[in-house]
Amino acid sequence: MHFKEIIDTIKERRKMMQVNQEMLAEISGVSLRSLKQFESGKGNPTLQTLQRLSEALGLEVCLRIKKLDDQ
């Protein structure tokens, strides 16, 4: 998954669970400012930050073998 896909996955999952940024910030332990920055596509979160957000949404970060090198 590229950067944008990861962002979008988090955003969609958050909305699917009817949680706003403020609530996600609280339950994940990530600051609201950082979450906003991340979701608005500006930023390069640390693995820890990404994991905190993911966990709070019932997701987990993982590594998968890429099928094709192109595209």
Add this chain to the structure above:
Amino acid sequence: MHFKEIIDTIKERRKMMQVNQEMLAEISGVSLRSLKQFESGKGNPTLQTLQRLSEALGLEVCLRIKKLDDQ
């Protein structure tokens, strides 16, 4: 995947492909110092760094729905 699992996955994959840290640093564009720090368990890489290393090893970062909350 927890932090250690991610580290171990990268390390194992690198060794499986018979690539040493120096080579991985070169092909991924991540500095050797950062890679060493990461593989030795000290560090909290940015998503970009993790993606660079993963891509270079034919892996990709992804988000997956967690099956169970406990364990």
Add this chain to the structure above:
DNA sequence: ACTAAAAGTGCATTAAAGTGCACTATAGTT
């Protein structure tokens, strides 16, 4: 159009990631 909730931005500060260089430690080989 008005309002309220939610999302996004600018600025400043602090903490930490990323880096290079030189060094040490740890395999693995002969």
Add this chain to the structure above:
DNA sequence: AACTATAGTGCACTTTAATGCACTTTTAGT
């Protein structure tokens, strides 16, 4: 034991993620 390749560490520096506060913009509901 000596040698070599590979991995890990200490120090210093630069960049940038993470943060709080106040503000603006956008979205949704009436």
